[in-house]
Amino acid sequence: MSFYSILIKLVLITHLMVSPVTFAEGKPKELYWEDLIPKGHVQVEAAAQANHEGAEQNWIQPNLDAPVVQALNNQLVSLPGFVVPLEGDDENITEFLLVPFFGACIHVPPPPPNQIVHVIIKDGVPIDSLYDAIVVTGTLSTKGWSGDIAQVGYTMSGIGVAPFEL
Template sequence: MYMRFISLLLVSMLSIGAHATPPKEIFWEDLIPKGHVQVSNQDAASHEGTDQNWVQPNLDAPVVKSLDGQSVSLPGFVVPLEGDSQMISEFLLVPYFGACVHVPPPPPNQIVHVKIKGGVPIESLYDAITVTGVIKVESWQGELAQTGYTMQAVGVAPFEL
């Protein structure tokens, strides 16, 4: 399993190296337009009570249109959507562990729907990763959440400070 991860990481690095410019390193606050005050629902999140606690807030959360089509790298946590116990090929990238599963989903501008051709092994869902690929400003909707961004990933690596 470890060797497969290293192989995928090397292939990802080679494909990234083929581009003229390295991917732009972005963070979650970069997905929110400057001047927009993002309201967090996490303070009120609860596992008790009504289903309303699990409703995704701010479905009209604004996105940063200038990111569309850029090659970027973004750290976050995985919420698997497609794959098996060995490889995942589709997932939600979220800013904190448990988003969309243990607590209500963040606003759409804080979730990225990611697809990676051929899949990638994820050792632990508790560990942060960095995803590299081309980000698109487009909505995606699934059972767990609605997103404001999608990404066709070319690489996934463990997050490093």
């Protein structure tokens, strides 16, 4: 075995030992939007209440008191969805809402708060297209957030974004 192959193995082993996602926090729990709704809770979806005619008041977010799943607090998770950008520049986005369907909060009323995740990714990530679904990984919190376009039931300290693949 050559010196360089030993060096490469040591670097890889060291990288794996300090990888925060893989070992320190464990494998992320894969979630889907229905997992964010407590068992037994029935809620009205935004699309069912949408009225695209008339004034802006017809675009009201439903179920502002929609409960969150407290057991998900401080869990490392991955969740697919679509981006509604809030902060960033032309290369990276640092703050966004993750929503279950394209156009939520922009073209149709926002979904209930327990169907929106406010994500902050400290160093930002590039988002190629807002039309494409992504998967966000990070630590989920049941601490809500409120902004101009929606009230949110969950927040996430994001550590990674990947394209969503079926």
